[in-house]
Amino acid sequence: SQTIHQWPATLVQPVGSPLSLECTVEGTSNPNLYWYRQAAGRGLQLLFYSVGIGQISSEVPQNLSASRPQDRQFILSSKKLLLSDSGFYLCAWSVATAGNQPQHFGDGTRLSIL
Amino acid sequence: QKEVEQDPGPLSVPEGAIVSLNCTYSNSAFQYFMWYRQYSRKGPELLMYTYSSGNKEDGRFTAQVDKSSKYISLFIRDSQPSDSATYLCAMSGVLMAGGSYIPTFGRGTSLIVHP
Numbered sequence: 001s002q003t004i005h006q007w008p009a010t011l012v013q014p015v016g017s018p019l020s021l022e023c024t025v026e027g028t029s030n031p032n033l034y035w036y037r038q039a040a041g042r043g044l045q046l047l048f049y050s051v052g053i054g055q056i057s058s059e060v061p062q063n064l065s066a067s068r069p070q071d072r073q074f075i076l077s078s079k080k081l082l083l084s085d086s087g088f089y090l091c092a093w094s095v096a097t098a099g100n101q102p103q104h105f106g107d108g109t110r111l112s113i114l
Numbered sequence: 115q116k117e118v119e120q121d122p123g124p125l126s127v128p129e130g131a132i133v134s135l136n137c138t139y140s141n142s143a144f145q146y147f148m149w150y151r152q153y154s155r156k157g158p159e160l161l162m163y164t165y166s167s168g169n170k171e172d173g174r175f176t177a178q179v180d181k182s183s184k185y186i187s188l189f190i191r192d193s194q195p196s197d198s199a200t201y202l203c204a205m206s207g208v209l210m211a212g213g214s215y216i217p218t219f220g221r222g223t224s225l226i227v228h229p
């Protein structure tokens with residue numbers, strides 16, 4: 001069966017520090033991969049998605065970036081964190097076929113910026 | 115008007131009650147509907163998904179879709195304290211590269227089932 005792993009589960013970082021969040025998927029090949037941010041009471045905001053290695057689409061302009069160095073690895077990064085980057089970050093995957101496929105989420109990283 | 119509207123609650127019910135959670139949507143092109151359950155400090159977990167209008171049942175859960183009214187519901191029978199969570203609806207939205215769709219999510223309804 002397929003599993004998705006995100007780490008770390010919680011992270012406290014000072015303003016201006018760099019960020020690297022990692023997500024890996026097991027048990028499937030060539031998945032679509034997604035990064036979301038979830039703010040309290042504001043729903044899920046799609047940040048990035050990827051349909052293949054090295055292919056990244058950005059949905060929201062910001063100081064975050066994403067990379068997909070391997071088929072089942074998705075990384076969210078920042079060179080300098082802002083206070084507004086605090087939130088709950090979720091990685092998700094879906095089967096990469098035409099049409100509708102449900103997304104499956106990891107357990108998220110709670111990021112606090114001080 | 116948001117594409118997907120969902121009452122944030124909280125909805126508080128006694129154990130054993132039948133729970134009805136609802137979403138409305140405005141885009142008639144939506145054709146694929148999902149419900150997720152999210153416990154506190156966890157990621158959303160897929161509960162049910164369906165393409166068609168009508169009912170789909172899985173154990174204590176029933177998903178209902180009315181495309182003519184642009185209205186979907188999730189019913190939970192014999193609700194348990196362990197059902198206390200936030201429930202998010204989602205429906206197929208933006209077409210992305212490769213022919214897959216990115217879902218549009220509701221903001222979630224917080225459900226509390228008290229013993």
